[in-house]
Amino acid sequence: xxxxxxxxxxIEERRAxxxxxxxxxxxxxxxxxxxxxxVATGKGALGGVLGxxxxxxxxxxxxxxxxxxxxxxxxxxxxxGGHLAACASEEMEDxxxxxxxxxxxxxxxxxxxxxxxxxxxxxxSVGTIFSVLRCxxxxxxPKAEHFLQPxxxxxxxxxxxxxxSTVLVLTFGHGTHEFTLDREVGSFILSRRGIRIPEATAExxxxxxxxxxxxxxxxRYVGELLAGKTGPRGRDFNMRWVASMVADVHRxxxxxxxxxxxxxxxxxxxxGKLRIMYEANPMAFIVEQAGGAATTGRQRIMELQPTxxxxxxxxxxGSKEEVELATRYHLEADAAQG
Ligand code: AFP
Numbered sequence: 001x002x003x004x005x006x007x008x009x010x011i012e013e014r015r016a017x018x019x020x021x022x023x024x025x026x027x028x029x030x031x032x033x034x035x036x037x038x039v040a041t042g043k044g045a046l047g048g049v050l051g052x053x054x055x056x057x058x059x060x061x062x063x064x065x066x067x068x069x070x071x072x073x074x075x076x077x078x079x080x081g082g083h084l085a086a087c088a089s090e091e092m093e094d095x096x097x098x099x100x101x102x103x104x105x106x107x108x109x110x111x112x113x114x115x116x117x118x119x120x121x122x123x124x125s126v127g128t129i130f131s132v133l134r135c136x137x138x139x140x141x142p143k144a145e146h147f148l149q150p151x152x153x154x155x156x157x158x159x160x161x162x163x164x165s166t167v168l169v170l171t172f173g174h175g176t177h178e179f180t181l182d183r184e185v186g187s188f189i190l191s192r193r194g195i196r197i198p199e200a201t202a203e204x205x206x207x208x209x210x211x212x213x214x215x216x217x218x219x220r221y222v223g224e225l226l227a228g229k230t231g232p233r234g235r236d237f238n239m240r241w242v243a244s245m246v247a248d249v250h251r252x253x254x255x256x257x258x259x260x261x262x263x264x265x266x267x268x269x270x271x272g273k274l275r276i277m278y279e280a281n282p283m284a285f286i287v288e289q290a291g292g293a294a295t296t297g298r299q300r301i302m303e304l305q306p307t308x309x310x311x312x313x314x315x316x317x318g319s320k321e322e323v324e325l326a327t328r329y330h331l332e333a334d335a336a337q338g
Contacts, residue, residue: 003182003189003190004189004190005187005188005189005190006027006028006031006168006179006187006188006189006190007028007187009177009179009190010024010027010028011024013172013174016174018172018173018174019155019156019172022083022105022106022107023083023107023132023155023156023172025081025082025083026078026081026083026084026105026107026109026132026156027132027156027158027170029077029078029081029083030074030077030078030109030111030130030158031160031168031188032077033073033074033076033077033078034128034160034166034168035166035181035186036073036077037066037069037070037073037074037113037114037128037160037162038160038162038166038181040066040069040070040073041066041070041114041120041126041162042162044123048065049065049066049069050064050065050066050120050121051064051065051121052064052065053065053067053068055068057090057091057092059090059310063091063117064114064117064118064120064121066114066117066120066126067091067113067114067117068091070113070114070128071089071091071092071113071114073113074087074089074111074113074128075087075089075096078109079098079099079102080102081105082102082103082104082105083105083106083107084098084104084105084107084108084109085098085104085105085106085107085108085135085139085140085142086098086108086109086135086141086142086146087108087109087110087111088108088109088110088111088144088147088277088278088309089110089111089112089113089278090111090112090113090275090278090279090310091113093310094143094144094309095108095142095143095144095146095147095309097141097142104140105135106134106135107132107133107134107135107155108132108133108134108135108142108146108147109130109131109132110130110131110132110133110147110277110278110282111128111129111130111131111278112128112129112130112275112278112279113128114126114127114128115127115128115129115159115244115245115246115279116242116243116244116245116246116247118243119242119243119244124242124243124244124247125161125162125163125164125242125244125246125247125250126161126162126244126246126247127159127160127161127162127244127246127247127250128159128160128162128246129158129159129245129246129278129279129282129283130157130158130159130278130282131151131154131156131157131277131278131281131282131285132154132155132156132157133147133149133153133154133155134153134155144308144309147277147306147309148277148305148306148307148308148309149306150302150303150304150305150306151276151280151281151284151285151301151302151303151304152302152303154173154281154282154285154302155172155173156170156171156172156173157170157171157281157282157283157285157286158170158171158282158286159246159249159250159282159283159286160246161246161247161250163247163250165180165181166180166181166183167179167180167181167191167250168180168181168188169195169250169253169286170286171285171286171289171290173285173289174289175193175194175195175289175290176194176195176253176286176287176289176290177190177192177193177194177195178190178191178192178195178253179191195253195290196290196291197252197253197256197287197290197291197292197318197319197320198255198256198319199291199319199320199321200256200319200321200322201256201257201258201318201319201321201322202235202236202237202238203237203238203239203240203251203255203256203257203258204222204225204237204238204239204240204257204258204259204260204322205239205240205241205242205248205251205252205257205258205259205260206222206239206241206259206260206261206262207241207243207261208222208239208241210264210266213264213265213266214262214264215262215263215264215330215333216333217297217326217329217330217332217333218260218262218264218297218326218329218330220329221325221326221329225237225239240257245259245261245274245279245283249283249286249287249317249318252287252292252317252318252319253286253287253290256318256319257318257319258316258317258318258319258322258323258326259315259316259317259318260315260316260326261273261274261314261315262297262314262315262316263297263314267312270312271311271312271313271314272296272312272313272314272315273312274312274313274315275310275311275312275313276301276304276306276311276312276313277306277309277310277311279315280294280301280313280315281301281302281306283315283317284300284301284302284317285302287317287318288302291320292317292318292319292320292323293316293317293318293319293320293323293324294315294316294317294323295316295317295323295327296313296314296315296316297314297316297326297327297330298314298327298330298331298334301313301315301317
C-alpha cells in the first residue's frame with residue numbers, strides 16, 4: 001500500500017467536503033509546530049530544556065521550561081498562518097489575539113501545549129492536545145466568551161504523543177485516524193484509518209492514590225474491578241496509570257481500555273482536575289469518533305456548556321461498556337439520594 005501523507009489525507013478530506021481549505025492549512029501548521037516540539041522534547045538534558053522555568057501558569061502550577069517553549073512554538077507558528085482569529089492555551093490566562101499586520105482567519109484554536117509535563121524530567125511520554133472551533137461571525141477580537149462553545153461544535157480535535165515514536169491522532173467528525181512521524185522524511189504518514197475502540201475492556205486507568213477521596217459510586221465501581229473474578233464482575237481487570245492523559249488515552253485508542261479522573265473531595269471545589277476546553281472536549285471527540293464514550297460520570301462531556309476557559313470537569317472516557325456502567329452507578333446513586 002502506498003503511504004498516505006497527512007497532506008494527502010487533508011486533501012482527501014477537503015475533496016470529501018469534510019473540511020475547508022482554511023481548516024486543512026491550520027492542521028498543517030499545528031502538525032508542523034508539533035514536529036518542532038517533538039525535536040525540543042527529544043533533546044532532553046542535552047538541550048538544556050529539562051526542569052522548571054521558574055514561572056507559574058493561570059492554574060497555579062509551576063511551569064516546566066518545555067511548557068513555555070512548546071507554548072511559544074505553537075503561538076509563533078499560528079500567529080502568521082492566517083487561519084486563526086485567536087488562540088487559547090493552558091499556559092495563558094486570556095486568549096492570544098493575532099498580531100496586527102497578520103491576516104486573520106475564521107477559526108479559534110485551543111491547546112494544552114505539553115500535557116503530562118510533570119513526566120518530562122523522567123523521560124515518560126508527554127503530548128500536545130488541541131481543539132478547533134469556529135469563530136462566531138462578526139467577531140474580530142475574540143474574547144474568552146467566544147471560545148465557550150460545547151464540545152459538539154468542535155470542527156477538529158487531535159493530540160500528538162512524543163514517545164518512542166511521534167504519533168498524531170486526529171478527527172474532523174468523520175472517524176478518528178492515526179499518523180506516525182517518519183523522522184527521516186519529516187512527514188506524518190497515515191498509520192491507522194478509521195480507528196475503532198473495543199466496546200469491552202479489562203484494562204482501567206485511574207490514580208488509585210486518590211481512592212479514599214472518591215465519591216461512593218466510584219468506590220463501588222473500582223472496588224468491583226479490583227475484586228475481579230471473586231466479585232460481581234466475575235472477571236479480572238488490570239490497571240495502568242501514566243499520569244500523562246495523552247499517553248493513557250493513546251493506549252486506549254490503540255488497544256481499548258478506560259480512563260477516569262473522577263471528582264473527589266480534594267478537587268470538588270474546583271470541579272475536577274482536567275480542563276474541559278483543551279483536554280476533556282478534544283479527547284471526548286476523538287474517543288467518540290472511534291466508537292468509545294466520554295462522560296463526566298453524569299452526562300456526555302461534549303454536551304456541556306462551558307463556563308470558563310480553564311474550567312475543570314470530571315472525565316470518564318474509553319471503551320463504551322465500562323464508561324456507561326460507571327456512569328450508571330453515579331446516576332443510580334444520585335437518584336437514590338433523590
Ligand atoms: P501535568 O501536565 O501537570 O503533568 O498534569 C498532567 C494531567 O493534567 C494529565 O495529563 C494527567 O492525566 C493528570 O494530570 C495526572 O494527574 P495526577 O498527578 O493526579 O496523577
